[in-house]
Amino acid sequence: MAREITELEKKLIRRLQGDIPLERRPFQKIAAELGLKEEEVLQTIRRWQQEGIVRRFGAALRHREAGIMGNAMIVWQVPEERLEEVGRKLASFPEVTHCYQRRTLPGWPYNLFTMIHGRDRQVCINMARRLAEAVGIETYELVFSTAELKKTSMRYFEETLTRAK
Amino acid sequence: MMDPDSSINNGSGCQRPAPEKNFLDRLDRQLLMLLQEKFPLVPEPYAELGRQLGVREEEIINRIGRLKEKGIIRRIGAVFDLRRLGYTSTLCALKVPPEKLKEAAAVVNSYTGVTHNYLREHEYNMWFTLIGPSRQKLEEIMAEIKARTGIEDLLELPAEKFYKIRVNFDLNDGEVENGAGDY
Known part of the structure; x- marks a missing residue:
């Protein structure tokens, strides 16, 4: 799935995974820092978007500060033969932001995870109830978040830098 | 980086009301939508955003600065797969x-x-x-x-299959992303 990322690309990735400058020509500033041309920077980002290397370019928000409340994870125990169908159906609800199938472990029977967001606990409980009815699965648990201890963006291709220092 | 000590006791998940939302006016919300979904990949992106929203480039830059100071915008950049x-x-x-x-x-x-x-x-x-x-x-x-x-x-619990990864959110109807989210 991953193609080889060139050293030049890694340089640009290290810069673009942070915050771009808040000035009139941010890409020119970045290009100058890296010894590139403004248009090269812009073209590379567009190419990465086409390749799927960049999923999105834009602002990352802190949703708590933006007035949207914490998240509840619903973990579902779904029979193997219904996983695909239930996964797709849950993913189709706009209130479900993430829907993943995960491995089970002894003592952990839940194989499907959905993330929902709501203004208060009761909203989340009702939402989970509706989802459960829609897919006909009663074996689920609602796991509320009580504190956000960390939320950052990953920093790629910096391990080697640290080691070299 | 967050200080874990200060954050352990103050978050309350789905229980706390959301007073700060009122501080965003209509233009802030429109700007945040564009910044998340349609950031212009052009030499003068803030001027372009200004054209789209009918305000001056300076106004866009000032507003983004304010939204960053308030902590609403965490950063502007690329989200990688x-x-x-x-x-x-x-x-x-x-x-x-x-x-x-x-x-x-x-x-x-x-x-x-x-x-x-x-x-x-x-x-x-x-x-x-x-x-x-x-x-x-x-x-x-x-x-x-x-x-x-x-x-x-x-x-x-590694993921074995992805059915949905939402990447941005709509401030008007309250749907949210969960950050980089791709785990």
């Missing part, structure tokens, strides 16, 4: 005794590869995502976390 960069990820749940919460949070949060960490109401009460350049690196970090916290009870 970790797998396409050759990285791998997993989800971990740690069973932390209440008296060890601060200490465990400090250990877990000290790793760059831990991008999200939440306390949750469950016997496994600390849930974090871990990203690394190889499976071996993830295993090393998980082993280190166990050794440094003295907590052996860690569930590791």
Whole structure:
């Protein structure tokens, strides 16, 4: 799935995974820092978007500060033969932001995870109830978040830098 | 980076009202939508946003500065697909005794590869995502976390299939993203 990322690309990735400058020509500033041309920077980002290397370019928000409340994870125990169908159906609800199938472990029977967001606990409980009815699965648990201890963006291709220092 | 000590007691998940939302006016909300979904990849992106919203470039730059100061915008940049960069990820749940919460949070949060960490109401009460350049690196970090916290009870739940990853959110109807989210 991953193609080889060139050293030049890694340089640009290290810069673009942070915050771009808040000035009139941010890409020119970045290009100058890296010894590139403004248009090269812009073209590379567009190419990465086409390749799927960049999923999105834009602002990352802190949703708590933006007035949207914490998240509840619903973990579902779904029979193997219904996983695909239930996964797709849950993913189709706009209130479900993430829907993943995960491995089970002894003592952990839940194989499907959905993330929902709501203004208060009761909203989340009702939402989970509706989802459960829609897919006909009663074996689920609602796991509320009580504190956000960390939320950052990953920093790629910096391990080697640290080691070299 | 967040200070785990200051954040342990002040978040309250789905229980707290959202007073700050009122501070965003209509133009702020429109701007935030464009900044998330349609950031113009052109030499003068803020001037372009100004044209789209019918205000001057300066006004756009000032507003973005203010939204950053308020902490609403975390950053503006690229969101990469970790797998396409050759990285791998997993989800971990740690069973932390209440008296060890601060200490465990400090250990877990000290790793760059831990991008999200939440306390949750469950016997496994600390849930974090871990990203690394190889499976071996993830295993090393998980082993280190166990050794440094003295907590052996860690569930590791890697994703086997992705049905949905939402990447941005609509401030008008309250749907949300969950940050980089791709774990």
